[in-house]
Amino acid sequence: MKFLNRTASVVQPSPAENALFEGAVDNQWGPVVRGWAKLVNSTSPALVEINADGEKYFIEASEFRDDLQRCGIHPTGECGFSLNLGRRLKVPAQVAVYSMLGHLAASRPAFVNKPIFFMHIAKTAGSSVNEFFIDHFGRERSAMHIESVTDVTTLAQHQFISGHIGVERFERDFEWGKFYTATILREPVQQLVSHLNWVRHLSEPERADFLQGHPRIVREISERLQQVDFSCPEAMSRFVAELRPAERPLFDNCQCRYFFSIPAGQPYNEDAFDQAEANLMRFDFVGLTENFEAAIRFLSAKAGIVKSWERSPKVNVNGYDYGFDRQNRDLVNAVSPLIRFDQALYHRASERSKALLESGPEAL
Structure with a gap:
């Protein structure tokens, strides 16, 4: 898994990362944190980390977004993400985007190797x-x-x-x-x-x-x-x-x-x-x-x-x-x-x- 960027509002890669991904956060205050992210040179979905008031969530950016498909940003539109927290946040959510290397389950560390x-x-x-x-x-x-x-x-x-x-x-x-x-x-x-x-x-x-x-x-x-x-x-x-x-x-x-x-x-x-x-x-x-x-x-x-x-x-x-x-x-x-x-x-x-x-x- 390769760490790409972290930002409080919009996913804005540095110049060296411009070719890696695109995306934006539509709402960062809750109760629903919502946005989209795609990897430019890969058909795999991006992995999004959302830090909401100190709690971390990992979400696959694969929800269908009709608006992004219609305007040609994504061929299938399946690049959205949303997290329903059920509450407003104290500070804006921080969003990080990761590249997906293999199956999603393998992209986060397991701290136990037992059943x-x-x-x-x-x-x-x-x-x-x-x-x-x-x-x-x-x-x-x-x-x-x-x-x-x-x-x-x-x-x-x-x-x-x-x-x-x-x-x-x-x-x-x-x-x-x-x-x-x-x-x-x-x-x-x-x-x-x-x-x-x-x-x-x-x-x-x-x-x-x-x-x-x-x-x-x-x-x-x-x-x-x-x-x-x-x-x-x-x-x-x-x-x-x-x-x-x-x-x-x-x-x-x-x-x-x-x-x-x-x-x-x-x-x-x-x-x-x-x-x-x-x-x-x-x-x-x-x-x-x-x-x-x-x-x-x-x-x-x-x-x-x-x-x-x-x-x-x-x-x-x-x-x-x-x-x-x-x-x-x-x-x-x-x-x-x-x-x-x-x-x-x-x-x-x-x-x-x-x-x-x-x-x-x-x-x-």
Whole structure:
């Protein structure tokens, strides 16, 4: 990759670079940074780096621009770029243009040369992480829901694997040090309520076929949740008190259980939390659902991925609301036994995530 030029507004090469590229920035203040760039002596698209308030984005200049085709600046018009930041910038965006030598994915350094294992904790936006990396690596080199894979040797050549499996299960089937390990946690009240809503929604009439593909215990608790008034603190307290042993792993400090599990029927405890916290610190990267875009950008840079992301894909998003008001302290207190340790782990993860993101992807 050859660095050509950097400027705050218009791509204006020095005299020695006049033959290398042409281009301009149409808008540099956001919310959409937009422009065009082409390499004069190459049919390959240019690679554009946009520095927006200290955050760097790499975009292929290949969007169709009818105006540039009509006036003869580019034969196909496929030389535009745009980045939707969703906000105005404090200072004008800086734009740099690079020549493209080979495939786009090879033009940005990869800071990890290992396959990625993503521990997919339920209802933390993990499905969106899966889709992002599968879209890059391709389905032949990516696998999600590895908890259902019976022969893990079939995953030997994969670059990205993901599943609803905890640390102990992963270490049983794989060698920890051979993977770049990552996960995302979610604010515990949000995660618990989203999970409750999702499980309850499974037994709605329109979901009947999907429900039948789940284990019996999930079907039973989904039907039982239909009888629970999510807006009533007393009803939620009874639900928490009457959780059956087989139901606990779904809702009792669910996020902690991924990091260190205990027998299903036991309430989570201090000793287990200490082990969970220790395992949290073993992960190469821990992100937060509440800072999802930054997490995706960090992991992309680590993996050497260059792709145009105006907004990361959001899939498997809950659109159901059965009345649990997260601002109601009585309701939150009613379910607090189910998130006590998750809240402590989330606080620890928040500190670690901030330090990792501030270190940048090049930090080891």
